[in-house]
Amino acid sequence: MHLGRLLLILGWSGALASGWAQPREDRSRDHDRERGPRVILYEEADYRGDSLVLYPGDALASLPGRTFERGGRLDRRISSIRIEGGAEIYVYTDAHYRGTAMRLTESVRDLSDCPSPDDESASLDDSISSLRVEARRREEPRKEPGRANEARVIVFADADYRGDSLVLHPGDVLENLSGRTFEGGRRLNDEISSIRIEGGAEIYVYTDANFRGAAMRVTENVRDLTGRLLPGSVAANWNDQISSLRVETRRRDEPRVEPEVIIKRAYLDLLGREPDASGLRDYRALVIDQGWTESMVRDQIRRGDEFRHEGADRIVRRAYLEVLGREADPGGLKTYRANLLEKDWTEGDVRDALRKSEEYRRKPASPR
Numbered sequence: 001m002h003l004g005r006l007l008l009i010l011g012w013s014g015a016l017a018s019g020w021a022q023p024r025e026d027r028s029r030d031h032d033r034e035r036g037p038r039v040i041l042y043e044e045a046d047y048r049g050d051s052l053v054l055y056p057g058d059a060l061a062s063l064p065g066r067t068f069e070r071g072g073r074l075d076r077r078i079s080s081i082r083i084e085g086g087a088e089i090y091v092y093t094d095a096h097y098r099g100t101a102m103r104l105t106e107s108v109r110d111l112s113d114c115p116s117p118d119d120e121s122a123s124l125d126d127s128i129s130s131l132r133v134e135a136r137r138r139e140e141p142r143k144e145p146g147r148a149n150e151a152r153v154i155v156f157a158d159a160d161y162r163g164d165s166l167v168l169h170p171g172d173v174l175e176n177l178s179g180r181t182f183e184g185g186r187r188l189n190d191e192i193s194s195i196r197i198e199g200g201a202e203i204y205v206y207t208d209a210n211f212r213g214a215a216m217r218v219t220e221n222v223r224d225l226t227g228r229l230l231p232g233s234v235a236a237n238w239n240d241q242i243s244s245l246r247v248e249t250r251r252r253d254e255p256r257v258e259p260e261v262i263i264k265r266a267y268l269d270l271l272g273r274e275p276d277a278s279g280l281r282d283y284r285a286l287v288i289d290q291g292w293t294e295s296m297v298r299d300q301i302r303r304g305d306e307f308r309h310e311g312a313d314r315i316v317r318r319a320y321l322e323v324l325g326r327e328a329d330p331g332g333l334k335t336y337r338a339n340l341l342e343k344d345w346t347e348g349d350v351r352d353a354l355r356k357s358e359e360y361r362r363k364p365a366s367p368r
Contacts, residue, residue, distance in 0.1 A: 040081070044079050053069075062096060079112070156195070166183055174188075200250050224239070271306055312336075312340040323354040
């Protein structure tokens with residue numbers, strides 16, 4: 001097996017996996033199906049021992065408790081993988097698509113010969129705890145570098161798109177760049193100086209690990225990050241400041257909304273008031289200069305003291321009045337306040353929960 005043909009995708013967040021379908025239990029074994037894209041997992045090297053056949057769309061978020069077809073334990077027991085008909089498999093060392101990740105597009109006779117991207121002294125043999133299977137895009141293996149129709153982001157160590165680089169695709173999530181490197185081996189953390197955006201991708205970058213600190217959304221090429229100032233700064237810039245990032249596909253039909261409309265709507269919904277002059281000025285700069293979306297503005301407001309002390313209670317009281325027709329009781333106020341602050345609930349979530357309550361079901365229907 002030529003390991004250079006394996007494409008690596010590292011550090012993917014488990015949040016990305018929520019939309020993948022679970023394996024279909026009732027499989028048709030007809031001839032056409034078996035010739036199509038599929039992946040076969042084996043308990044032993046050389047494609048031997050107990051096995052399990054998977055198809056594009058299958059996603060196993062947690063292998064503990066699952067078995068091969070003849071009953072052998074699946075978690076951390078996979079030793080070889082056969083890939084057929086244009087399928088590909090993403091494997092992870094931890095459950096829920098966390099830990100070290102690797103994308104395989106060709107069969108691997110013995111996973112003990114496949115070193116872990118994070119530790120060359122370790123291998124993927126008996127190390128897989130979650131996985132997903134997809135159909136490989138037919139044109140991908142022959143793509144020319146920089147084709148405009150491929151959604152991707154390329155980050156560079158130097159300005160003017162020079163120096164060491166790393167190619168990222170929508171869905172890639174790097175929550176901590178420490179210990180990671182560009183493709184040529186140069187360290188990645190706090191070393192990105194230019195960004196190329198291709199094919200409708202976009203990237204969210206943060207000054208701190210775990211998507212914290214100052215944030216910027218980039219939808220167009222940035223030749224030199226020294227020209228992008230950090231929020232609220234007149235001198236400090238984004239050059240060599242990025243410590244976490246995520247890549248997404250930009251919505252083609254994204255509406256153009258004036259910053260003032262976004263900000264006023266967020267203030268009224270979350271704080272129940274118009275924005276003050278300083279708030280309007282600061283958030284307007286974030287929308288225009290840092291590419292912030294309405295969602296980013298709202299997330300920032302939700303983290304503020306005003307929302308935590310007053311805004312959350314206002315949302316709960318408003319939901320009670322409009323859904324149940326009464327003031328919120330202390331118990332309900334406490335419960336839904338905690339959900340808003342600690343579980344990132346929205347006002348819609350509160351209203352939905354109230355509509356599922358026994359009190360709402362007993363509520364007389366409004367006259368037409």
